[in-house]
Amino acid sequence: MSNQNGDSLRPLRHSAAHIMAQAVLEVFPDAKLGIGPAIDDGFYYDFELPRPLTPDDLPMIESHMRASIAGKNEFVHGELSIEQARAKFKEQPYKLELVEAIARGELGTHGESESHPSETVSIYSHNGFTDLCAGPHVEETSDVPADAFKLMSIAGAYWRGDEKRPQLTRIYGTAWQSKKELDDYLWRLEEARKRDHRKLGKELQLFILPEEVGQGLPVWLPKGAQIRKLIEDYIYQNQVERGYQHVYSPHIGKKQLWITSGHWELYGDKMYAPMDIDGVEHLVKPMNCPMHMMVYKSQLRSYKDLPLRIAEIATVYRREQSGELTGLLRVRMITQDDAHIFVRPDQIHQEFINVIDQTLEQFRVFGFNDFQVTLSVRDPQHKEKYLGNDEQWQSAEQAIKRALDERDLSYIVEEGEAAFYGPKADFMIRDALGRKWQCTTIQVDFQLPQRFNLEYIDADGAAKQPVVLHRAPLGSMERFFAILIEHYAGAFPLWLAPVQAKIIPIADRHYEYAREVEKNLRAAGMRVELDERPERMNAKIRDAQLMKIPYMLVVGDKEAAGNAVAVRLRTGEDLKAMPLEQFIAMARRLVNAKSMELK
């Protein structure tokens, strides 16, 4: 979770990490130290320990930390030559590795982002403990308030993020200026957990992930499926208005399709094992690209046909690592709002703008205004890793940059993060717990047109190669739905609410009128349910409230007499009785406007 204090809290968190490292060394004198940076909401430190750590060990480490804090020891900054550092950290193999990396210029030496070979390393010492550290730190240990830090969890983390290196024990902690800030932070975490899509998905009966079906394979329950259908209908309509043509394609196909596309070689390990069908290997489709290439090739294309926009809300299957699966955010069945746009090189820029506009429009409709854009470009040092010539890359990267600039989007450029087939722009959204997830991707592709021999006949009569734009504005239905649930905390706007209104008769004698109301609202296109359980009105209101249903329509003697409904909003507001026709008109207006409001 980011916050404005992030930077000012860095020294405090850095120091807390150091105090923790010393505490761990007091408990485990043989521990080997990895790294211990300050992070968004706290700090961590990686250790190689003689035995596995359990959460029960944390209070003991915390109490060592408190003792250290009470000692009021100064943090002293120093510099060592590489030689001195090698001697100083000779018992600490991980630190030594970092010293060598700094000497070679693979790591920044003083916190700067660029790195270059260095003659010296920066160190900090307190109370006889010296650590390799760029800093900054607080003045003394007691500047870390003893009641404003907490060790949160233990995790495994590969040394320098590399699966092939040893796995160290990571201890996560959080640290703040005051106990109140810590309590606020813990409270925010608690609130975030309340809107976790996995919890709400269960409570609101939106989806399940049955063990019997398999990991990462969701089953959408009626209410969740209703919402998804509404999202898909919106996407479909929006795309038709923007000149897209929708297609359907098979869920399996010959393996050769993905060999041709190059995906098999790169992502073969993430695909489900090929199946033999009459002696020919087939794959469950891991991406749609080849299918849409077939659509393009189904006839000879003219330059006048471009851009040709081929869309499909299509499900693909990918074998994501089991440990990476998270609710609906990371699944093995992925339904993309996919499309491939075939353009002439001179159309890349305009079409990129079109897709950006489409993405922003769609996000806005769903109530999102806060995301982070990254532009992934080629690593200029290793141009050989990418397909396509300099001119193509430069013009494509420039086209994307100009498009982002023209739409006033700030973005981070990530060199070397481009796909091998072309540059891309990604949009990230945060979930309730502050984790960032990629939704949108817009990619330029020079490779597929070549691999599939795509052509169009240009104005001069010559056959030329189109460029393909891959794009998925919302990303996947699964991930987007998860983020949507958390964004609204389950209280969906009227146009998306699976049940828009609950009809609540007060007594048995009102059932007949209640059924009439139900019939009229259904006829008016509303999604309504009638609560006919033998419960009291109060209980029915409570249950509708817990299901976050936008409207509760109470009907009793008065309403039956006046062909009315008493409208209660899920916000608790009472709109009092109004004629049924008036309620329908209000709801219809709000749905058509895709409004977030309920009145």
Added chain:
RNA sequence: GCCGGCGUAGCUCAGUCGGUAGAGCGUCGCACCUGUAAUGCGAAUGUCAUCAGUUCAAUUCUGAUCGCCGGCUCCA
């Protein structure tokens, strides 16, 4: 996949220092007929994740398996 934690009724959870388990909600039945967040009474409900081992006896101890949760880029 790897490290750590967890796995008890549909849901949320308690419990058994080894003697085959309980609450609330939900479900079902009966009564109540109610005006804006839980009416009362009664009933049913579990291979205590799975499989093996130790034991007279395992839901409890041990091991394996499956699943879930947190973590595995963020500048020593």
